Amino acid sequence: MKEKVKKSCATLFLFFMMGILSVSTMYAQGGSSNVVNGIVLDSNGESIIGASVLVKGSATGTVTDLDGKFQLNAPANATLVISYIGYKAQEVAVAGQKNITIRLADDSELLSEVVVIGYGTVKKDDATGSVVAIKIDEKNKGLATSPQDLLGGKIAGVNVTSSGGRPGDGSTIRIRGGSSLSAKNDPLVIVDGVIMSNDLPGSSNFLSTVNPADIETFTVLKDASATAIYGSRASNGVILITTKKGTSGALKFSYNGNMSISTKRNSVDVMTGDEYRAYVADRFAYDSRKETVLGMLGTANTDWQDEIFKTALGTDHNLSVYGSVGKSVPFRASVGYTKQDGILETSSMDRVTGSLSLSPSLFDDHLKLNINAKGMYSKSRFADTGAVGSAVAFDPTQSVMDESSMWGGYFSWRDGDGLSSLATKNPVAILKMRNNRANVRNFIGNFQADYKLHFFPDLRFNLNLGIDVASTNGAEVKDPFNPTSFSLNDEQSGFRKNFENLKNNQLFEFYTQYLKDVESLKSKFDVMAGYSWQRYKKTSDEGQWYISKEDRKTSIGEVTPGRDYFDYKEYYLLSFFGRLNYTFNEKYLFTFTIRDDGSSRFASGNRWGIFPATAVAWKMKDEPFLKDVSVVSDAKLRLGWGKTGQQDLGDDRYYPSTPSYSTGAGKAYYPMGLNSDGSVNWVNVMRPSGYNADLKWETTATWNAGLDYGFLNNRINGSLDFYWRKTSDLLNLVAPVVAGTSAAEILPQNIGELTNRGVEFSINARPIVSRDFEWLVGFNVAYNKSKITKLTNAVEEDYVGDKLGSTGGDGGKEVQIYMTGYAPKTFYVYEQVYDDNGKPIEGVYVDRNGDGVVDEGDLYYYKKPAADVTMGFNSKWTYKNWDFGFNGRVSLGNYVYNSTEANSANLSLESLYSNSAFMSNKPTSALDTDYRSRQLLSDYYVQNASFLKIDNITLGYTFNNLKFAKLSSSSSARIFTTVQNAIVITKYKGLDPEVFDGIDYDLYPRPLVFMFGVNLNF
DSSP: OHHHHHHHHHHHHHHHHHHHHHHHHHHHHTTOOOEEEEEEEOTTSOBOTTOEEEETTSSOEEEOOTTSEEEEEOOTTOEEEEEOTTBOOEEEEOTTOSEEEEEOOBOTHHHHOEEEETTEEEEGGGOOSOEEEEEOOTTSOOSOSSGGGGTTTTSTTEEEEESOSSTTOOEEEEESSOSOSSSOOOOEEEETTEEOOSOOTTOSOTTTTSOGGGEEEEEEEOSHHHHGGGOBTOTTOEEEEEEOOOOSSSOEEEEEEEEEEEEOOOOOOBOOHHHHHHHHHHHTTTSTTHHHHHHHOOSOOOOHHHHHBOOEEEEEEEEEEEEEETTTEEEEEEEEEEEEEOSBTTOEEEEEEEEEEEOOEETTTTEEEEEEEEEEEEEEEOOOTHHHHHHHHBOTTSOSBOTTOSSTTBOOOEETTEEOTTSOOOHHHHHHTEEEEEEEEEEEEEEEEEEEOSSOTTEEEEEEEEEEEEEEEEEEEEOTTOTTTOOSSGGGSEEEEEEEEEEEEEEEEEEEEEEEEEGGGTEEEEEEEEEEEEEEEEEEEEEEEEEOHHHHHHOSOSOEEEEEEEEEEEEEEEEEEEEEEEEETTTEEEEEEEEEEEETTSOGGGOEEEEEEEEEEEEGGGSHHHHTOTTEEEEEEEEEEEEEEEOOOOTTOSOTTSOEEEEOTTTOEEEEEEOTTSOEEEEEOEEEEOOOTTOOOEEEEEEEEEEEEEETTTTEEEEEEEEEEEEESOEEEEEEOOTTSSSSSEEEEEOOEEEEEEEEEEEEEEEEEOSSEEEEEEEEEEEEEEEEEEOOSSOOTTOOOOEEEEOOSTTOOEEEEOOTTSOTTEEEEBOEEEOTTSOEEEEEEOOTTOSSOOSGGGOEEEOOSSOSEEEEEEEEEEETTEEEEEEEEEEESOEEEEHHHHHTOOOSHHHHEETTTEEBOOBTHHHHHOOSSOOTTBGGGEEEOOEEEEEEEEEEEEEEEEEETTTEEEEEEEEEEEEEEEEEEEOOOSSOSOOGGGEESSOOOOOEEEEEEEEEEO
């Protein structure tokens, strides 16, 4: 019966694979006279279908048939190499034999693979929580300038949204949606044991220190039973990044380099110069201002979006050397250089990274040391994204330059002899006349010692000392003639702002672990207990000076003082933690975790929080009813529950529970006597800030049930998870307080509850594995639903939640809301009424409450920015030396407010020609609605932004066994080409449907990138 099941599962696969191999196999066998017949069996004596049989050192080979048999021509002294996924490869000498029987041993590497978890490691097969580990596929990773670029679409329930197309831009990562409203929703990121803070002043990417070329694996802890060991800040999941380490043996070198060309994918469709002239002439044909308006139009046909966007070049180089010093000190050192120009003028990034890791093993492997150091120096220039909106609205009939203009020689709208303050500003001038730069130096490193007692090897101690330090300095200079800052007041026209920031985070952790295998009890014990101390320190020093026009005419020298600012922030986290892993009879697993966290951010009575977790797992595959079912190679059920905490309110809320004072600089002064010259001495006042001594930990409880599965020797494997998560005592930053009870009208308070529930499914398969051809495919899908279940401490039927999310532009309105019963940041808008042709009727909305008047009482809750369903998929084909692969994502049910369309929809004559003497262009979408005034709160602008994206497509070719002088006996080289952001399919009308938090306003568009590269190993 088992034989029939195996054959029925593999027949289609085998015929397809044999068809591919038949031509090359027959060709390779020609010219040999020794016919070898054989059969390949597994450890149970059953035939293996589709095993690869190769004559070592040649291209001759075949695969086994439905009975596990094979036949091929091979020299009498040849050696056969037999391999099949899920089994250990074996070499067999022919030695003149005509009939050979080969038995392959099971290779449990997939299940016994060690994955990193909190404070230790565990075999993948023994994990009880929702833990996913992925290794970086060097041949199918696309363009990656930051670690986040390697995660998108790879793991179910892990969504990575880049901030935009700016060089080196960071990404927002969400694991199973957000668990907080006002507090941070970022996952905890740990690099080689160093806990990272999620901010890096002067850089938009706090992980830019870590070169993606140095990363070995990502491990994501998703449920509370896996994350609770980290307690604080683990409510939103944990990402463990492990970098590459040295290996014993001779020195080896690796070089990866590429060059890239980036260009904008698309543009907002606006009227050309000719179209705009014709449209204006038609609209003002019967208006008394016709001649005046037509006289203001220029003769050019300027595509302002083409003027601010460019084709940008980039390059990336990484060199590493690894091996060992002597026999006991493996090491790896690397250096990388990245230069990337942005497609938006004046944006660029230069970055140098370096890393060193030492992993010596001493005293017969009883003492293992890990020393890691990573450094980064970057120089960035940031473009003003306000130019994107200006390029859409600026008059296309005008030229970029104007010789008579005092504003840098750029055309600018004038009001008499001066600049029109209300006019749209020249987008090229916005970019060219502003210089915003930052230099960042960052170092992260740690020393970790793991000692297994000589006299008691079941007990070991682990010490980890880590540091994350960064210094930033930079300057922003706005030319006093820059139209965005020009002022008739000579002393306040332009400005120069200098800033310096220092971040110094320190970590001390110590834990002890006891492991014991008691065979008489069929039990394994793994007990761990430890202590953690973390210090977060940050200083900011900023000064700003006005630059007068007179200074600008010569050089930026003497400036008029503006303001100075200095800030010092520091807080501590202390923790005690422990974990028990118990295994009975190799198939029943139990985990209990507890962590006691203390945060200096809270008052003494609420400073400590206890976060427990527990999980059980059952290896069904080891039970008698599945043990002999060869089709099933893995089946494990998991169930877990746990609590995690949150105390991170952001940089501006370090001590919301403690009385403090702030200065009234620039706002409030008090006269304190007279100066020596008789003038009044004005002193900044100090005023009390609001605080909440009762503030405490936000707590998230999670249930998770999962199934890990594998079929056909794990040729097909994956997992299925169901989860439910509830966050209580939400840290609400803007909760109102009773008048007169505090110095502030709003205070951070623990008010509200939020739930998340969802399903995740992933599958990975190797449909074809043969001598010459291999096909790998992966797919994951996740469904998540978030809902606010409580926002106040009292029952208020008429309560309307907190509004947020500005529509942008002049007179912007808040278009999102937090409201009980709905997802966070649900859109809060009017329901648009349409005519018989499906065209929206201007200003006509549904009277939802039926009171006969359309007002704020008719606003309703409509759609949300977060997707209902997300998917990730990847595939790679390898044929001989060729490889071809792609990665993609799907997002369903996410909606975006198209602020560009909403703010440009006004087609009244006054909006085309302002009495302040300027003209404004319009997107062609405005012609579809033909509004005479903006309708910012219409649900018409909340658009379906579901999408399918192919993030990258890569084609490569590898040259093997190359000789490089005396460096190595053999080496390899691979050349490849990649298209990044290759395909985007969506109904969304804006530049890009992928907008975190759902408001598309002055987005830096993600470019289309063509990359060419080479990898060398020698």
